Amino acid sequence: MKKITYLFATIIALSLTACGGGAEEPVEEVVETVVLKGFEELNLSEWGFNLIVMVPKEEIHGTPEVTLTERGALEIVVGLGFGLEIMYGEADIELLKMDLKEDLVFTSEIIKEEENALIYSQNIPDSGVKTQNHFLYKAQIGTEVYEVRDIIDGEFGSGMIEKMLKAAKTIKSSNTEVAV
Template sequence: MKAYLSVISLSFVLLLSACGDGKSDAAKQMAAAADSARMASQVDLSEYHLPLMLEMPVGMPQPTLLWKDEIGKLAVRAGDRFAIEVSETPADRDRLKADLERDLLKRNTIVEETPELLIYRSEFPDDTALVFHHFERWVTADGRSFRVEDTKDGTVFSLEDIRRMASAVHTKKPA
């Protein structure tokens, strides 16, 4: 009889522990979905011989990548609010700043400056309603220097768009 009760008790305990409330499984599924979404938003640029990763901002569509062989740039576009170009070029912030100062057509103002990033605002003196924000960022990976910049094709980006684009490219983390 005691053996019978212990078997029933053990079976009851196993039954209750196996049922659970489903919260643990739901949490695991949500974590897996978040990891999957994060991985889907990351693009390895090694296919283009660039030791870099592109991490798309949340809510952006899947990017279109186009290698422009004639000028040695990788163009990345995703919707209307994301367009960058990546090229292997030594960092030359002083040249960029000098070019901005010499610009006779537009008035350029530096908005943010760090050793790796320059964000600036360009506007025409006779039409202050038309304002462009641009950035150039320099990334070093595997002893090589890369310039990441917004596409200067006349698309008007907000300062928030520029900041999102400027932070989208990273060095690859070692495996």
């Protein structure tokens, strides 16, 4: 009986050692940097959002117009082809999909679906109204969740919606920690 107990104790000890059951190693958070051609970083700290996002270059498309709305959303417009809205929120993609499905006015089509993003189009059949393209992106920055979408009253083609979604995915914290 002692031999069996000794054998099990040895197996358990070896298993724990092999699995690194001792001290925990610190886990480094990997931040993937995305660079978009023709875009530059815009720091949003001035408007109360400790974020940085890529926007079309100022010298080509004009100065970014940034507005903090009464409802707490930050609108970023650059020229006629770029308009983002950023706000604190859940960015509930499943709820949006349900709303699109149940909409009585618009006929909606989901163009592209990712884990944290949705591109969709809306149309009013037989109305002569131009098809509207939109996106919603859920940005998780640390413990904060932001809802990023195109400006709702903008008229953007599907290609520009794709570019704005790529820009939305570049959002990162503007807080930098200094190593000591």
